Amino acid sequence: MREEKLGGLTARIRGGTDGRGGGDGPVVVLLHGWAAPGDDLAPLADVLDAPPGTRFLFPEGPLSIDIGFGESRAWWMIDVRQLNEHFTTGRPRNLSREVPKGMAEARERVLALLEDAGERLNAVPERMVLGGFSQGAMLACDVALRSHHAFAGLAVLSGTVLARDEWLPLLSGRRGLRVLQSHGRSDNVLPYFLAEQLRKLLSDAGVIVDWVGFDGGHEIPETVLNQLTAFLHKVF
Secondary structure (H helix, E strand, C coil), X not given: CEEEEECCEEEEEEEECCEEXXXXXXXXXXXXXXXXXXXXXXXXXXXXXXXXXXXXXXXXXXXXXXXXXXXXXXXXXXXXXXHHHHHHHXXXXXXXXXXXXXXXXXXXXXXXXXXXXXXXXXXXXXXXXXXXXXXXXXXXXXXXXXXXXXXXXXXEECCCCCCHHHHHHHHHHHCCCEEEEEEECCCCCCCHHHHHHHHHHHHHXXXXXXXXXXXXXXXXXXXXXXXXXXXXXXXX
């Protein structure tokens, strides 16, 4: 593994011909969730049985936060009081109409990273899967919808609908995009029914969704990793 600055973001690079991103194989970019370490998803490069030569980029969110477990990263800040209230009351957390403060800046950061990766790593969007977990999945969706590039695939792991009024007009422009979407039926962070809502919005717009609902919570279980492996072989 090697670490580089791409588009101003720290990124861990794994896989390829030398384990450090060498060669010109396809690329998987995975964005971590809120309050996770910057290298949180990097071990997935060893777990996923991706096509030979596949390279992995694990960018680190631009914000440093401390919620009592040491330094963690985020793509944008969330209302922690609101989140704790949600856990206390058990009311579903519906973010579908929200446009989080800082999401636009995070999107521009990721777009700059992808541009830099194209120039320095020959990572072209047509041979790239963009994805993420939780907050990273929401950001990956936002980037994929607003980018002028056509990606090989999008992986939405335990994500949800955000900025619905802004996303809806953009969905038709992604007709034919292949998406792997997974969500736990017992997810107490981002409700399952909203993941199903996102799935319907995508499908109705002509996006090809491979849906993985699983018995579990806010996580990436083995069944999802197996489906993600199969998805990479399908799109690459």
